[in-house]
Structure formats: C-alpha cells, structure tokens
Amino acid sequence: MEATAVLRPALAERGRARILRRPSPGVLCFLVCLAGYLVAASFVAFTGSADSLAGDGVSRVAIANRILFSADPHLAAIGFVWSPIPELALLPLVALRPLWPALVTSAFAGTIVSALFMAGAVAQMLGLLGEIGVGRRMRWVLTAGFALHPLILLYAANGMSEASFIFFLLLVSRKLNEWLLHRQVGALVATGFYLGFGYLTRYEASAAAVGVVVVVGVATFASTGGTARRRIRSVVVDALVVVAPFAAAFLTWAAISWLITGSALAQFSSTYGNQAQLQTQGLGGNLTLGQVGGLAAKAATWTISLEPVLPLAAIAALAVIFRRRRWKALGVPAVLGAVMAFMTGAFVTGKVEQLMRFLIIAIPLTIIVIGLAVARLETSPSATEKRAGAQGRAAAPARGGARRRLGHGLAALLAVMAVAVSIPSGSAAILYSGFDTRQAYAVQAVLNQGHWTAAQRAAAIRPDVELQISRYMDSLNLPRASVLLDDFIGYIIPMTSTHPDQYVITSDRDFLKVLADPGASGIRYVLIPENKLIATLDAINRAYPNAYATGQGIGTLVRTFYDHSDDDIDWRLYRLVASG
Numbered sequence: 001m002e003a004t005a006v007l008r009p010a011l012a013e014r015g016r017a018r019i020l021r022r023p024s025p026g027v028l029c030f031l032v033c034l035a036g037y038l039v040a041a042s043f044v045a046f047t048g049s050a051d052s053l054a055g056d057g058v059s060r061v062a063i064a065n066r067i068l069f070s071a072d073p074h075l076a077a078i079g080f081v082w083s084p085i086p087e088l089a090l091l092p093l094v095a096l097r098p099l100w101p102a103l104v105t106s107a108f109a110g111t112i113v114s115a116l117f118m119a120g121a122v123a124q125m126l127g128l129l130g131e132i133g134v135g136r137r138m139r140w141v142l143t144a145g146f147a148l149h150p151l152i153l154l155y156a157a158n159g160m161s162e163a164s165f166i167f168f169l170l171l172v173s174r175k176l177n178e179w180l181l182h183r184q185v186g187a188l189v190a191t192g193f194y195l196g197f198g199y200l201t202r203y204e205a206s207a208a209a210v211g212v213v214v215v216v217g218v219a220t221f222a223s224t225g226g227t228a229r230r231r232i233r234s235v236v237v238d239a240l241v242v243v244a245p246f247a248a249a250f251l252t253w254a255a256i257s258w259l260i261t262g263s264a265l266a267q268f269s270s271t272y273g274n275q276a277q278l279q280t281q282g283l284g285g286n287l288t289l290g291q292v293g294g295l296a297a298k299a300a301t302w303t304i305s306l307e308p309v310l311p312l313a314a315i316a317a318l319a320v321i322f323r324r325r326r327w328k329a330l331g332v333p334a335v336l337g338a339v340m341a342f343m344t345g346a347f348v349t350g351k352v353e354q355l356m357r358f359l360i361i362a363i364p365l366t367i368i369v370i371g372l373a374v375a376r377l378e379t380s381p382s383a384t385e386k387r388a389g390a391q392g393r394a395a396a397p398a399r400g401g402a403r404r405r406l407g408h409g410l411a412a413l414l415a416v417m418a419v420a421v422s423i424p425s426g427s428a429a430i431l432y433s434g435f436d437t438r439q440a441y442a443v444q445a446v447l448n449q450g451h452w453t454a455a456q457r458a459a460a461i462r463p464d465v466e467l468q469i470s471r472y473m474d475s476l477n478l479p480r481a482s483v484l485l486d487d488f489i490g491y492i493i494p495m496t497s498t499h500p501d502q503y504v505i506t507s508d509r510d511f512l513k514v515l516a517d518p519g520a521s522g523i524r525y526v527l528i529p530e531n532k533l534i535a536t537l538d539a540i541n542r543a544y545p546n547a548y549a550t551g552q553g554i555g556t557l558v559r560t561f562y563d564h565s566d567d568d569i570d571w572r573l574y575r576l577v578a579s580g
Helices: 002-020 025-046 055-069 085-094 108-131 136-147 150-157 162-182 185-199 205-223 228-261 274-280 289-306 310-324 327-331 334-348 362-374 383-387 390-431 437-447 454-460 464-475 511-516 533-537 539-543
Strands: 525-529 555-561 571-576
Touching: 025 108, 025 136, 025 150, 055 085, 055 108, 085 108, 085 162, 108 136, 108 150, 108 162, 108 362, 136 150, 136 362, 136 390, 150 162, 150 390, 162 185, 162 205, 162 327, 162 334, 162 362, 185 205, 185 228, 205 228, 205 327, 205 334, 274 533, 289 310, 289 334, 289 362, 289 390, 310 327, 310 362, 310 390, 334 362, 362 390, 390 437, 437 454, 464 525, 464 555, 464 571, 511 539, 525 539, 525 555, 533 539
Parallel strands: none
Antiparallel strands: 525 571, 555 571
C-alpha cells in the first residue's frame, strides 16, 4: 500500500506530461499549414471572387447543397461525371448551412475542405521525406518549398479537388515505399486502398495504379528466388493484392453509375462529361502533328515555369540512386511520375483543357526527387573499400567525413535554391496571362482589389449574372418546384438562393418529365442560358433549341440578364403561358 501511494503521484505526473507533450512534427506541420491555408481560403471565399478562381470548386459545393437542400434531396444527386469523395467530404459542412449560410453561398465549405486536404498533403510530404532518408533540417526546408509554392497555396484555398488528390497520392507513395523497404503485406494492402480512395477523388489515379503495379511487379520479380514460374506466380499474387482495392473502387462506382444513370463511365459518355465540354470549345478532336508539338512545347514551358529545378533534380536523383545502387528508391517517385506522364500526355493531345492545374503534380514530384538526390541513405562498402588495407581504412574516416560534409553542404544549398527559385517562378507563371489566361486574370483580380484592368474585371465578375438571377428569383417568393433550371452551368443560382427548393434542377428524379411538359408539372418560370459555347449542353437548350431566342411556345419573356464577364453567356427568364 505504501509503495502504491508513492508511485501514484509519479504515474499521475507522467500522464500529465504525456498529455502536455509537444505534438509530433507531422501534427505540428499539419496544424501550422491548416491555419495558414484557412486564412488564404477565407480571403478567397469572402472577396466575392471565389468562382472566378475555381468554378469547379464552387460547383462541388453546389452539388453537396443539392444533395441536402434541393426540391428533391437525395444522395444520387451527387452525379457521376466526377468522382464522389470531394463532394462527400463537403456534406458535413454544407449541412450547417442553416446555421451559417456563407458556408454554401460563399463556397466557404469548399475552401475549408481543400485547406484541410492540402495541409494533410504537406504533413504527408514531411513524413515521406523522412522515410526516404532526408535529414531533419533539410526535410523542413523541402516541405516548406512544397507548402509555400504559389500553385499549392492557390489550390489549398480555392475548393478544387487537387488538394485531396495530392493527399491520397502521397499516402500511396508512402505506403509503397514502406512495402519496398520492409515487404510487409499490410503496407501493400494499404497502398491498394489509398489508390482506391485516389480514384474516388480523381479518375487520373488510374495512371498511379498502373505505375504502382509495374513497380510492385518488377520489385517482386527481382527479389523472388527460384524458377521463373515461381517468380511470376509471386508477381501475380502481389499485383492482385495491391490492385484489388483499386479495382473494387472502380467497379463499385461504375456499377452504381450504371444502375442509376444507365452509363458506367459518365465522365466519357455523359452529355456533361469532359469530352462533350471539350467539343464545345473546339477541342478533343484529332490534332495534327504540329498542334501536338505546339502543345508539348507549351506543357514543357509551363512545367519548367512552375518548377525550374525539376530536370536537374531528376538527373541528380538518378545519379545518386545508380551510384548507391538503391534501386528500390526508383519506386518512390513512380506514383506521381505516372500521373504526371499521363496528364502531360492528355494535355499535349488535347484530351484536357490547357489549364495549369493539370500540371500541378510537377510540384510534389520535384520535391520528392530533390529529396532522393540529397537523402543520407546508408550505403554498403564498395569493392575498392573492401580491398583497402589497414592504413587505407585508418585514413578513410577523415576523408569520408570531409566528403560527407561537402556533400551535405551542397545538398542543403540545392534544397534552398529549389525553394528560392520555385516560389517566384511559380508566382510569375500563375500571374502571366500568356499561360493560363482564365486563371491569371482571376488571380490578378483577387490580388489587385480595386485596381482592376478590363480583363481582370471581366474575370472577377464571372458569378455576377447568376447572383443577380438568384436574388431576383428570391424576390418573387415562389413556391417549391416552380422554376425549371438546368444547373449544369447555372449551379450558382440555386446554391446562393435563400429558397433552393424553388428550382427543379437536373439531378431531380422527375427532371426529364418536367422538361417534357413544364406547364403540366406546376412550373411557372423557366431560366434559359444563351445557346452558345458550353451552354449548348444545357438540357433546356437541347430540348428546345430556339427557346432562348423566341421562347419557342414555352412562355413569355420576363427579363434578360446580361453577362458582362469573360464567360459572356446571357440568361433569359420566361413565364409559362399556362401560368397566366
């Protein structure tokens, strides 16, 4: 009893010390980055220019909003053109709309989620650099270079899916590296699961899956002893283990899409899919060799502008890996490298829009290859060292120590230069209107509040026409399900409305029935975008091609809403004839 009384205070003190212990480097990194990114996210969301920076980010908030607050709320309203995780992650915050409307109306929920994921990505980068052998100080320098890169900062604050995609790719990289080093089946399974999550975040994760399977196959074949048949059997087993969770995610999402929409791959087959959108811009077709060459030059220029040290870092990393014969390290950048190669290929063949966001993977890839170039990996003695005599071995420590200090100094200088060069270069790339014009003018407008040029103003007011429509429709005090709207391009209208259930929108289960006979379905008003550019995909325009211009017997014109932004798509409001 006396001994217990003596030990109890000591145990209590130890418990308090554990509670008050400083957070781990990863947690500290996450918290610091999250705080900074949330400040940037608040600035973007509440400057009134959130959509001018990231239409897709705002539209994801609109999707989450329609799942919960439309005239026909249901989970299938998530849609199947995009992967579901970015929208599902928004639901807890969007559900708080009644308490804080700005979470939805200013798309703040989206910027919070992207800030969370990007802060998580930075923490994963810090952990990965440590696991590949980068020293503590240099690890923080490289991580800072990643966290502070202007394009990373932008996509941490604009609600887009790049943040969550990079987060899962880095998790895949860490688990693949763990498996390569320790060959634990749990790490291989985790790699597969994170690949699945990556696919449910962005379809480009398919390229990462291919890269992982190749790395696992080569590593297993090289490390397995015995006959060729035994080696191949081991390769098949390991490949199945890592690909099974990814395949399950792919097949499950395709099956759900097929059961609900009749299409397993809506991204490619849907009227609103990527291919259809590219065609409205005159893209996505067969390109000439000259056009492909021009796009390849553009992709290379943009990539080098974002990360000028990438080619040098890649050469240095390969030199270190080959000199030290650390072949397993080649698998570490394979995940991001496969995605980067795929996106570059899509870019130069016109399969995606010419937007800088599709080259963002160059940034974490650069940090990783720099890490591989400067990592203090253990090396086994060379043949020359093994043959050295006692005198040579006695003198070796001094010479080796001098070489190591010189090498570490050069490595530190390279890391600092990478950070010092990439931040101003990345800033210039983002702001240079000769590159990604749509992004450049929007960022300029946010940074130059009150000092807009004509181009910046046109970018900054992209959402204005939809906001004007939303306010006007709210002023009419209409009942539920009385306004017909395809929210494909008009997603901001119900998202910012105080009564989003007044709209019958594309995801509603009776939308096609209502579209076929609006008057019989209780519709009083129809909102129609000008039938040009991407608005040609609007369901009302497709059903009634002349409705915007003439009303086409649907109703009488009430008002035209003019779009003075660089989107340049006007809207018209028609009152149904049947409604008087």
